[in-house]
Amino acid sequence: MKLVNPSNKRKYKILVVGTGLAGASAAASLGELGYNVESFCYQDSPRRAHSIAAQGGINAAKNYPNDGDSIMRLYYDTIKGGDFRSREADVWRLAQVSNGIIDQCVAQGVPFARDYAGYLDNRSFGGAQVSRTFYARGQTGQQLLLGAYSALSRQIKLKTVKMFPRTEMLDLVLIDGEAKGITIRDLVTGEIRVHVGDAVLLCTGGYANVFNLSTNARGCSATAIWKAYRKGAFFANPCFTQIHPTCIPQAGDYQSKLTLMSESLRNDGRIWVPKNKGDKRAPDEIPEADRDYYLERKYPSFGNLAPRDISSRAAKEACDDGRGVGPGGRGVFLDFRDSIKRLGEDVIRERYGNLFEMYERITGENAYKMPMRIYPASHYAMGGLWVDYNLMSNIPGLFVLGEANFSVHGANRLGASALMQGLADGYFVIPYTVAPYLASTKPGKAKEDDAECKKSIEDVKAHVKKLLSINGKVTPAEFMRKLGNVTWNNIGMARSKESLTEALAKIPEIREEFWENLKVSGTELEVNQQLENAGRTIDFIEFAELLCRDALDRDESCGAHFRVEHQLPDGEAKRNDENFSYVAAWGFKGDGVPPELHKEPLEFNLIKPAVRSYK
Numbered sequence: 304m305k306l307v308n309p310s311n312k313r314k315y316k317i318l319v320v321g322t323g324l325a326g327a328s329a330a331a332s333l334g335e336l337g338y339n340v341e342s343f344c345y346q347d348s349p350r351r352a353h354s355i356a357a358q359g360g361i362n363a364a365k366n367y368p369n370d371g372d373s374i375m376r377l378y379y380d381t382i383k384g385g386d387f388r389s390r391e392a393d394v395w396r397l398a399q400v401s402n403g404i405i406d407q408c409v410a411q412g413v414p415f416a417r418d419y420a421g422y423l424d425n426r427s428f429g430g431a432q433v434s435r436t437f438y439a440r441g442q443t444g445q446q447l448l449l450g451a452y453s454a455l456s457r458q459i460k461l462k463t464v465k466m467f468p469r470t471e472m473l474d475l476v477l478i479d480g481e482a483k484g485i486t487i488r489d490l491v492t493g494e495i496r497v498h499v500g501d502a503v504l505l506c507t508g509g510y511a512n513v514f515n516l517s518t519n520a521r522g523c524s525a526t527a528i529w530k531a532y533r534k535g536a537f538f539a540n541p542c543f544t545q546i547h548p549t550c551i552p553q554a555g556d557y558q559s560k561l562t563l564m565s566e567s568l569r570n571d572g573r574i575w576v577p578k579n580k581g582d583k584r585a586p587d588e589i590p591e592a593d594r595d596y597y598l599e600r601k602y603p604s605f606g607n608l609a610p611r612d613i614s615s616r617a618a619k620e621a622c623d624d625g626r627g628v629g630p631g632g633r634g635v636f637l638d639f640r641d642s643i644k645r646l647g648e649d650v651i652r653e654r655y656g657n658l659f660e661m662y663e664r665i666t667g668e669n670a671y672k673m674p675m676r677i678y679p680a681s682h683y684a685m686g687g688l689w690v691d692y693n694l695m696s697n698i699p700g701l702f703v704l705g706e707a708n709f710s711v712h713g714a715n716r717l718g719a720s721a722l723m724q725g726l727a728d729g730y731f732v733i734p735y736t737v738a739p740y741l742a743s744t745k746p747g748k749a750k751e752d753d754a755e756c757k758k759s760i761e762d763v764k765a766h767v768k769k770l771l772s773i774n775g776k777v778t779p780a781e782f783m784r785k786l787g788n789v790t791w792n793n794i795g796m797a798r799s800k801e802s803l804t805e806a807l808a809k810i811p812e813i814r815e816e817f818w819e820n821l822k823v824s825g826t827e828l829e830v831n832q833q834l835e836n837a838g839r840t841i842d843f844i845e846f847a848e849l850l851c852r853d854a855l856d857r858d859e860s861c862g863a864h865f866r867v868e869h870q871l872p873d874g875e876a877k878r879n880d881e882n883f884s885y886v887a888a889w890g891f892k893g894d895g896v897p898p899e900l901h902k903e904p905l906e907f908n909l910i911k912p913a914v915r916s917y918k
């Protein structure tokens with residue numbers, strides 16, 4: 304691999320969009336190496352990126368508990384967890400660098416939980432039979448982001464990184480076919496301008512908000528990667544979306560999001576529903592003989608720590624069968640009674656105290672005294688922009704990191720692996736892999752007065768004006784709810800040819816109505832959240848059509864992509880390796896023209912694809 308000479312690094316400018324774990328770690332590492340970095344986020348502080356919300360933990364193959372973990376096992380669990388739909392080489396590298404992440408974060412002062420002897424403690428997450436998850440109570444993302452943010456702040460002080468908060472990327476600028484700039488809107492003044500650089504890194508998170516009521520913050524959007532797709536970047540596996548089994552159930556029609564109850568709770572909580580349909584007794588009145596611990600019954604080897612896709616479908620199945628609990632019967636119990644009896648309330652409080660507190664604040668119920676009620680909700684995007692092994696998209700100079708790319712999780716992500724991926728990409732992969740591209744390009748090639756920059760500014764201004772000019776009756780939030788209901792009902796936990804065909808008819812209708820009847824108040828030259836939301840909403844509407852098309856095209860079940868037509872006799876996902884063992888990478892061909900499907904075949908050299916079983 305080519306390198307950039309240390310004294311030449313300062314001549315290159317790298318634009319990093321996003322300050323979550325992937326973006327903050329990348330910007331800090333590249334700044335430390337001596338590159339000139341400009342860093343962007345739409346929040347008022349990089350520290351508010353959505354990574355802050357991550358609760359449960361981060362995986363690494365340290366094998367501290369001496370329970371048989373290794374790089375090979377982490378690699379194996381991740382490939383199997385993704386139902387053999389991820390790229391092997393990328394997963395192997397992720398497992399290899401996982402241990403370095405923990406060392407890096409400890410050196411930064413991240414306060415990981417420790418055992419009595421002072422060693423770093425571990426717990427288990429779904430899809431693994433070892434304890435490899437490092438954690439800081441239920442605030443792991445927050446503590447890791449504070450670490451990355453400190454590293455970033457150090458570089459800001461040293462002037463290697465220039466920070467632009469409250470700034471939203473609304474277009475990617477290509478010069479001679481290479482990514483050389485971004486067009487942004489200043490969310491405070493409304494100014495629209497271009498930033499040019501020698502490479503662009505998108506670290507802009509996932510698109511789970513395409514479904515109604517996800518666990519993501521309201522601001523999380525597909526806008527940055529969608530704009531890049533429209534400029535030619537391939538979108539890979541958009542239909543691979545994760546539904547998380549343990550969220551606080553919906554309480555009303557006008558809720559804006561759902562709250563996650565971390566998967567870590569399944570270490571000590573047991574999931575069950577009443578055995579008999581319509582059993583309305585209070586949980587403590589239901590005797591052991593009338594309870595169905597369905598995950599323990601169906602998956603004895605992994606029990607309550609079965610992977611998310613499998614646990615979510617099992618919860619839906621129990622509720623569809625009329626055995627759900629709580630309002631509307633859309634809930635299952637997560638019960639700590641036995642572990643409190645075994646370990647004591649103090650131990651449970653020490654491990655999960657903030658999660659119990661959050662649950663009580665939202666539901667008014669004390670989960671030390673009665674079981675939590677949980678239900679699946681949209682949570683994570685395994686799909687994202689296509690990248691090669693160097694994390695570069697098919698557009699030279701455009702790199703994609705963290706949840707925004709498709710690289711390692713295949714058709715289902717295992718718990719505690721997203722934080723690992725974001726920090727692997729930012730601290731350990733991109734500092735090496737950006738160099739070969741930069742070494743092959745002359746620094747400072749792009750100028751702000753290039754025709755492409757001017758055109759991009761004009762295009763963005765015209766788009767913003769169009770959003771403001773419709774003056775209809777329906778707000779962006781209402782359009783988002785409408786879209787999110789279609790995606791949740793038709794492309795959610797279960798998908799069929801019929802439901803997908805129906806969605807493919809409904810989504811364009813929503814798009815048409817959007818352009819006819821959108822209402823955005825205010826003007827463009829001020830803080831205008833409705834305008835921001837309008838832009839994100841139309842991108843989600845357009846993206847949802849691609850997601851749906853991909854789900855229809857992938858005529859198999861795998862991981863979280865569950866096509867009801869393709870099930871094993873016991874109801875598990877039935878893969879079709881002969882016809883679908885590939886990454887689906889979609890290329891934009893123009894509005895109103897079907898996208899082009901490119902296929903990257905998947906090869907497995909270390910293990911052979913097998914039927915994924917957690918029984």
Ligand SMILES: Cc1cc2nc3c(=O)[nH]c(=O)nc-3n(C[C@H](O)[C@H](O)[C@H](O)COP(=O)(O)OP(=O)(O)OC[C@H]3O[C@@H](n4cnc5c(N)ncnc54)[C@H](O)[C@@H]3O)c2cc1C
Pocket residue numbers: 320321322323324325326343344345346349351352353354355356357358359360361443444470471472473506507508509518519520523524526527563565682683704705706707718719720721722723725
């Ligand atoms: C509630 C919750 C709990 C979770 N818990 C865990 C866990 O315990 N373990 C685990 O491994 N994973 C967990 N995850 C998943 C994990 O948190 C995320 O996948 C990960 O943090 C994403 O990091 P990121 O850096 O890729 O993106 P993010 O943290 O989402 O950051 C995106 C950044 O991009 C910026 N951005 C986006 N679009 C634009 C734009 N157009 N212009 C400018 N800036 C833009 C944002 O401002 C932000 O700075 C959890 C997720 C949720 C929702």
